[in-house]
Amino acid sequence: MPVDLPGLVADLEAETTDLLALVGPLPAEDWERPTPAEGWRIRDQVSHLAYFDDAAVQALVDPDGFRAAAAEVMGRGPDFPDRVASDARTLAAPAVRDWFTAARRSLLEAFGPADPGTRLPWYGPDMSAASSVTARLMETWAHGQDVADALGVERTPTIRLRHIAHLGVATRAHSYRLRGREAPAEPVRVELDAPDGERWTWGDPDAAERVVGPALDYCLLVTQRRHLDVTALEATDGARGWLAIAQAFAGAPGPGRTA
Numbered sequence: 001m002p003v004d005l006p007g008l009v010a011d012l013e014a015e016t017t018d019l020l021a022l023v024g025p026l027p028a029e030d031w032e033r034p035t036p037a038e039g040w041r042i043r044d045q046v047s048h049l050a051y052f053d054d055a056a057v058q059a060l061v062d063p064d065g066f067r068a069a070a071a072e073v074m075g076r077g078p079d080f081p082d083r084v085a086s087d088a089r090t091l092a093a094p095a096v097r098d099w100f101t102a103a104r105r106s107l108l109e110a111f112g113p114a115d116p117g118t119r120l121p122w123y124g125p126d127m128s129a130a131s132s133v134t135a136r137l138m139e140t141w142a143h144g145q146d147v148a149d150a151l152g153v154e155r156t157p158t159i160r161l162r163h164i165a166h167l168g169v170a171t172r173a174h175s176y177r178l179r180g181r182e183a184p185a186e187p188v189r190v191e192l193d194a195p196d197g198e199r200w201t202w203g204d205p206d207a208a209e210r211v212v213g214p215a216l217d218y219c220l221l222v223t224q225r226r227h228l229d230v231t232a233l234e235a236t237d238g239a240r241g242w243l244a245i246a247q248a249f250a251g252a253p254g255p256g257r258t259a
Helices: 005-023 028-032 042-061 063-074 080-090 093-111 129-151 161-170 172-177 215-222 237-243
Strands: 188-193 199-202 209-214
Touching: 005 042, 005 093, 005 129, 028 042, 028 093, 042 063, 042 080, 042 093, 042 129, 063 080, 093 129, 129 161, 161 172, 161 188, 161 199, 161 215, 172 237, 188 215, 188 237, 209 215, 209 237
Parallel strands: 188 209
Antiparallel strands: 188 199
16 A cells, blocks of 8 residues: 555654643753653753754755765764764753754655655665654654653553554564564564554464554553563563564664663
8 A cells, every 4th residue: 555655744743743742831941851761851852853853854855965974973883872962962952942843844844745665774774755754753752752751741642653553563573683683483463452442453363472452552662661561561472572672763772661
């Protein structure tokens, strides 16, 4: 089926609106609140999104320039996202907010009319334009969760979680490769209870390995915002091995969370 890129872009815009509703009214001192990501404050979560929005636009409109810039920043070591965050700490909180707002606007405008199948370079494997937008939505939701946790806010889950859940399933083999391992040959059936009461499913319905539970918990896990043991997910032994390392985002293997 053809990919609905304008629909993806609209969902990303809606996710952006939700995040800006959280951070937009914050006084400057609250931007310095620590988040569950070790060493990262709210300002770092937002500057991270702004930086990689700019990078995604460059990957679309100037792929050769992106490759050169990516090689330079990745040459700084596998912790380059931390270095990017550190570099942005010279900015005042309003400047970080304005940077993110402008970068996200540029991204939405650039990807809206793009061919969803266009291949774009990235910090890991190349991806399609549609996958790039999906990844930006996943990142916005995941870093938004860190912001919400820092503020003690409980967000209402939406059906936009389907994009993140799909990415979590699609990156199963990649999660193993990041750790120098081969993914098991046995398929995994994933069945998730969506926020609207629907059931989302992936994989062979007869697969012996299974993951079942709330879509919200699954998305929190594959973005490494919650540990498996604090979710309501149920998984067979083989599937638990995957969930222990599941990673829907690019970059070096993430440390995960203990809670």
